[in-house]
Amino acid sequence: xxxxxxxxxxxxxxxxxxxxxxxxxxxxxxIGIVTGFSMGLAGHTDLEGQREHLQALLxxxxxxxxxxxxxxxxxxxxxxxxxxxxxxxxxHQLELRSRQPxxxxxxxxxxxxxxxxxxxxxxxxxxxxxLAIPFELPELHPLSRNDLRHRQPLLRRVAAPLVGVxxxxxxxxxxxxxxxxxxxxxxxxNRPTLALPR
Amino acid sequence: MADASVPLQTPLSRRGxxxxxxxxxxxxxxxxxxxxxxxxxxxxxxFTDLFPNRVELWKRRCSNPLRRNTRRAALKPEETDxxxxxxxxxxxxxxxxxxxxxxxxxxxxxxxxxxxxxxxRLRELVQERLxxxxxxxxRLLDPGEGAELSRELVQAMALSAGEGGFERLRASLLDAAV
Numbered sequence: 001x002x003x004x005x006x007x008x009x010x011x012x013x014x015x016x017x018x019x020x021x022x023x024x025x026x027x028x029x030x031i032g033i034v035t036g037f038s039m040g041l042a043g044h045t046d047l048e049g050q051r052e053h054l055q056a057l058l059x060x061x062x063x064x065x066x067x068x069x070x071x072x073x074x075x076x077x078x079x080x081x082x083x084x085x086x087x088x089x090x091x092h093q094l095e096l097r098s099r100q101p102x103x104x105x106x107x108x109x110x111x112x113x114x115x116x117x118x119x120x121x122x123x124x125x126x127x128x129x130x131l132a133i134p135f136e137l138p139e140l141h142p143l144s145r146n147d148l149r150h151r152q153p154l155l156r157r158v159a160a161p162l163v164g165v166x167x168x169x170x171x172x173x174x175x176x177x178x179x180x181x182x183x184x185x186x187x188x189x190n191r192p193t194l195a196l197p198r
Numbered sequence: 199m200a201d202a203s204v205p206l207q208t209p210l211s212r213r214g215x216x217x218x219x220x221x222x223x224x225x226x227x228x229x230x231x232x233x234x235x236x237x238x239x240x241x242x243x244x245f246t247d248l249f250p251n252r253v254e255l256w257k258r259r260c261s262n263p264l265r266r267n268t269r270r271a272a273l274k275p276e277e278t279d280x281x282x283x284x285x286x287x288x289x290x291x292x293x294x295x296x297x298x299x300x301x302x303x304x305x306x307x308x309x310x311x312x313x314x315x316x317x318x319r320l321r322e323l324v325q326e327r328l329x330x331x332x333x334x335x336x337r338l339l340d341p342g343e344g345a346e347l348s349r350e351l352v353q354a355m356a357l358s359a360g361e362g363g364f365e366r367l368r369a370s371l372l373d374a375a376v
Binding site for chain 2: 062065117119122127141143145
């Protein structure tokens with residue numbers, strides 16, 4: 001018997017269809033095998049896909065949301081992945097690539113609210129206990145200094161090293177203006193005291 | 199995504215606590231009863247052992263280094279986790295409001311009024327509770343940079359709402375200091 005799970009937010013609707021994997025001992029209300037899924041985004045026609053598309057959607061959007069939460073937007077989705085997402089002029093461009101040859105990718109631009117809706121739907125889906133599907137997602141982890149580097153404006157980042165180098169240069173040029181000390185002269189012999197040994 | 203990927207006993211940095219308290223302040227700016235809602239949610243979620251009363255909850259929030267009367271005592275991971283859970287629940291309650299603010303489909307003039315109202319309330323709370331000599335507070339009160347920062351905070355709250363929001367927000371608050 002085919003089972004259906006729906007996840008809805010204001011501008012987003014995800015529907016997963018599947019069957020219980022009875023060979024894995026799942027009960028009849030659990031989806032263990034995905035037979036298809038559809039995604040409806042407000043203002044766009046419904047999109048349909050298979051489990052691999054759903055996996056690619058999760059693998060791109062969930063880490064994207066994680067980075068956005070730390071205010072460091074970053075593109076996700078490899079060139080050969082069916083789904084990619086990247087920041088685009090203050091919005092978020094979702095790119096859905098078809099396996100069919102000569103089919104251009106479908107680009108959907110989401111605003112912040114639409115992206116939040118999509119993220120919430122995907123969260124509900126991946127944490128749904130009725131869906132016993134092991135989605136592969138990168139682990140949630142704190143971002144390193146390197147990841148967060150560009151959160152600081154360039155000027156603020158380079159200010160300290162610039163001031164250091166400038167101080168060194170200025171002090172070196174000022175010191176070079178000072179006269180070099182002459183060797184002390186022995187008044188009686190009228191010759192330098194530090195004469196070379198004979 | 200593994201829920202236990204961030205070690206449970208990692209304490210938040212000062213910067214993490216600062217951001218967490220600022221987001222709680224945003225929740226208060228969005229909801230006039232936000233302070234009461236926090237106390238109520240804390241009781242409802244079973245955190246009375248950690249925060250027996252509103253004063254104790256308030257004291258924990260005063261670990262934010264930007265506060266006027268900041269406390270140097272470090273927060274325990276279970277206390278910060280409880281505060282993150284409270285924020286997660288507040289973000290869930292306020293999600294329709296957060297969404298409206300972030301939406302580009304709303305009439306621009308109306309949404310500008312909503313932002314002005316929110317920023318006005320946030321400014322009052324910041325001036326009342328935070329130390330105006332701190333650079334972080336001055337940036338929040340700056341007309342240009344403050345608008346950008348408050349949008350970032352609202353967006354972060356929207357992405358922290360719901361079931362997966364807690365783990366995502368906690369990982370973000372544990373980010374390295376820059």
